Amino acid sequence: MEPFAPLHAIAAPLAMPNIDTDQIIPARFIWRKRNDGWAHLLFNDLRFNDEGSPKPQFVLNRLEFRDARILVAERNFGCGSSREHAVWSLYDYGFRAVIAPSFGDIFLNNSLQNGLLPIVLPAAAVETLIARLERVPGSRIGVNLADQQVAGPDGASYGFEIDPFRKQCLLAGTDEVGFTIGLRPEIEAFEQAYERRVSWL
Amino acid sequence: MRGPQTLFDKIWSSHAIQERPDGATLLHIDRHLVHDGSSNAFRMLAQRNLPVRRPDRTFATPDHYVATSGRGLAAISEPNRRAMVEDLETHTRSSGVTLFGLDDRRHGIVHVVGPEQGLSQPGMIIVCGDSHTSTHGAVGALAFGVGASQVTHVLATQALWQRKPKNMRVTVDGTLAPGVHAKDVILAIIAKIGAGGGTGHVIEYAGSTIRALSIEGRLTLCNMSIEAGARAGLVAPDDATYAHLHGRPYAPKGADWDKALTSWCTLPSDPEARFDCEAHLDAAEIAPMVTWGTSPEAAAPITGKVPDPAMARDAAGRDAMQRSLDYMGLTPGTPFSEIPVDRVFIGSCTNSRIEDLREAAKIADGRHAVVPAMVVPGSGLVKAQAEAEGLDAIFTRAGFEWREPGCSMCVGVNGDLVASGERCASTSNRNFVGRQGKGARTHLVSPVMAVAAAVTGKLTDVRQLMAGR
Numbered sequence: 001m002e003p004f005a006p007l008h009a010i011a012a013p014l015a016m017p018n019i020d021t022d023q024i025i026p027a028r029f030i031w032r033k034r035n036d037g038w039a040h041l042l043f044n045d046l047r048f049n050d051e052g053s054p055k056p057q058f059v060l061n062r063l064e065f066r067d068a069r070i071l072v073a074e075r076n077f078g079c080g081s082s083r084e085h086a087v088w089s090l091y092d093y094g095f096r097a098v099i100a101p102s103f104g105d106i107f108l109n110n111s112l113q114n115g116l117l118p119i120v121l122p123a124a125a126v127e128t129l130i131a132r133l134e135r136v137p138g139s140r141i142g143v144n145l146a147d148q149q150v151a152g153p154d155g156a157s158y159g160f161e162i163d164p165f166r167k168q169c170l171l172a173g174t175d176e177v178g179f180t181i182g183l184r185p186e187i188e189a190f191e192q193a194y195e196r197r198v199s200w201l
Numbered sequence: 202m203r204g205p206q207t208l209f210d211k212i213w214s215s216h217a218i219q220e221r222p223d224g225a226t227l228l229h230i231d232r233h234l235v236h237d238g239s240s241n242a243f244r245m246l247a248q249r250n251l252p253v254r255r256p257d258r259t260f261a262t263p264d265h266y267v268a269t270s271g272r273g274l275a276a277i278s279e280p281n282r283r284a285m286v287e288d289l290e291t292h293t294r295s296s297g298v299t300l301f302g303l304d305d306r307r308h309g310i311v312h313v314v315g316p317e318q319g320l321s322q323p324g325m326i327i328v329c330g331d332s333h334t335s336t337h338g339a340v341g342a343l344a345f346g347v348g349a350s351q352v353t354h355v356l357a358t359q360a361l362w363q364r365k366p367k368n369m370r371v372t373v374d375g376t377l378a379p380g381v382h383a384k385d386v387i388l389a390i391i392a393k394i395g396a397g398g399g400t401g402h403v404i405e406y407a408g409s410t411i412r413a414l415s416i417e418g419r420l421t422l423c424n425m426s427i428e429a430g431a432r433a434g435l436v437a438p439d440d441a442t443y444a445h446l447h448g449r450p451y452a453p454k455g456a457d458w459d460k461a462l463t464s465w466c467t468l469p470s471d472p473e474a475r476f477d478c479e480a481h482l483d484a485a486e487i488a489p490m491v492t493w494g495t496s497p498e499a500a501a502p503i504t505g506k507v508p509d510p511a512m513a514r515d516a517a518g519r520d521a522m523q524r525s526l527d528y529m530g531l532t533p534g535t536p537f538s539e540i541p542v543d544r545v546f547i548g549s550c551t552n553s554r555i556e557d558l559r560e561a562a563k564i565a566d567g568r569h570a571v572v573p574a575m576v577v578p579g580s581g582l583v584k585a586q587a588e589a590e591g592l593d594a595i596f597t598r599a600g601f602e603w604r605e606p607g608c609s610m611c612v613g614v615n616g617d618l619v620a621s622g623e624r625c626a627s628t629s630n631r632n633f634v635g636r637q638g639k640g641a642r643t644h645l646v647s648p649v650m651a652v653a654a655a656v657t658g659k660l661t662d663v664r665q666l667m668a669g670r
Contacts, residue, residue, distance in 0.1 A: 200453035
């Protein structure tokens with residue numbers, strides 16, 4: 001995982017609630033491997049016509065948003081299937097942060113494991129950002145994880161919450177497996193006591 | 202002294218290995234279920250040169266990519282799909298994980314197999330790389346889905362870091378009318394609280410209606426907790442739970458059973474336990490449900506009409522509703538019962554168990570499907586039981602295809618797809634855009650409602666077909 005660097009990047013608005021992971025990456029592609037590359041499949045059915053031509057009205061097909069690295073979406077973004085491929089697709093395309101009023105729980109967890117920062121902002125703030133991005137396409141948003149601040153295109157700033165541990169992992173570009181492996185003695189001690197108590201497992 | 206606790210609080214605290222100062226807890230995992238979509242996780246584990254730490258706590262069965270038109274690997278004609286199942290076989294063989302493979306009659310959908318084998322037990326924490334892991338909460342377990350990275354984490358450590366979700370209780374009281382089933386209850390709940398209504402929460406389902414549901418009904422209910430955005434859903438274990446578990450292959454036996462039972466009986470929420478959030482439904486007001494949009498929250502009684510976007514609360518809601526109706530090809534004001542369907546699917550981890558098939562067969566018996574319809578049992582054992590009861594004969598006489606077990610047309614990755622523009626009445630769990638195939642239009646319904654749609658060719662109130670059944 002790459003360390004999370006401060007962003008000042010073009011933000012793309014996706015003004016639809018309940019964008020599920022089937023829309024982010026349709027199920028018919030998910031037999032592929034992590035390293036196969038996923039950028040070209042992101043939002044496939046929203047982004048491309050049946051014969052593969054881009055749908056001109058879809059936000060990422062508009063010239064001003066092509067290099068977007070921040071996505072601003074509505075409530076319950078990433079709901080549905082647990083497929084981590086949704087995060088891989090966003091990440092491989094170049095997205096490093098998604099701002100929304102709420103996220104699907106599993107998607108949120110998956111994002112944090114892969115260097116994609118999910119930022120929860122109040123619905124009114126998201127609405128303001130989306131309106132601005134639609135009015136002035138190509139506007140940039142700043143994201144500073146260390147300070148936990150989002151800087152809107154109009155100069156307004158918004159604080160956001162994140163677990164201190166997850167924040168450290170993102171900033172350092174490390175994941176949890178290595179950390180937890182180091183707790184093996186604690187895990188084994190717990191299991192011995194647990195299995196005496198729950199002996200029927 | 203500890204204050205009153207919920208069922209969820211009790212399971213959580215009994216599995217806490219360690220807490221980080223930031224509030225995250227390292228939880229011990231009792232059961233890890235894996236399937237043929239888990240190959241990226243096994244690969245990520247291998248890249249780190251790590252073994253599966255507790256193969257004895259890990260159980261696998263292929264379900265997503267398996268063919269339903271025939272048994273075995275050879276029936277999977279598409280090489281990429283076959284490779285997913287072969288990968289699972291390879292990884293489980295080399296790591297010593299128990300596999301219910303395609304040649305085993307215990308094979309099936311992972312969320313059907315777990316409870317069927319008695320692997321899913323009260324008080325456990327169960328995870329699986331699939332969002333519908335919430336299903337197993339029906340037996341009083343804390344069960345939730347995780348992504349590939351966390352599957353890797355559990356394979357490597359048999360533990361998982363989680364921040365504790367909040368407690369939510371959904372209480373349903375009263376008696377369900379004939380023709381109204383667990384699927385209708387959960388769709389009514391999601392319609393009420395919304396597709397994000399349970400976000401950040403674990404839902405405990407309570408009340409006399411839930412108590413009266415069979416374990417299979419509770420599995421259907423908990424299955425769709427994720428469709429309300431909840432981390433998990435669960436039901437307190439009771440005599441029905443214990444009767445369901447007793448004698449199952451992986452359930453405790455003899456003295457272990459007595460010890461387990463004593464422990465399980467302490468699990469239900471304390472009477473004074475506090476919930477962060479509550480919702481109530483009256484069972485008598487729940488009718489057979491149908492979804493009309495592209496989110497499970499777009500659900501309504503079959504007696505209703507396609508809603509008008511003009512009635513939406515705000516502009517954003519209006520746009521979202523209009524987009525849904527455009528995709529679904531529906532006109533506001535159309536009675537649901539006048540919507541023709543092109544296809545019917547009975548199956549999935551939501552509704553493919555023996556009770557689902559029995560109820561569906563009662564409506565199908567002596568009638569004939571007028572559109573293509575298929576029944577996909579949830580496991581080899583469900584299929585065998587249905588055949589022993591003659592249900593397969595009822596379905597095939599009624600013109601339904603009788604298939605081999607698997608996830609099938611719920612997600613379509615095995616090739617069982619709904620064609621673009623086709624309208625499908627489906628007992629599955631998601632009516633998302635493109636879920637059952639690109640351009641496919643899904644109406645979520647219960648198994649009996651699916652049969653009613655199959656034999657009339659349109660969405661139909663099953664209560665009109667129930668006389669004498």
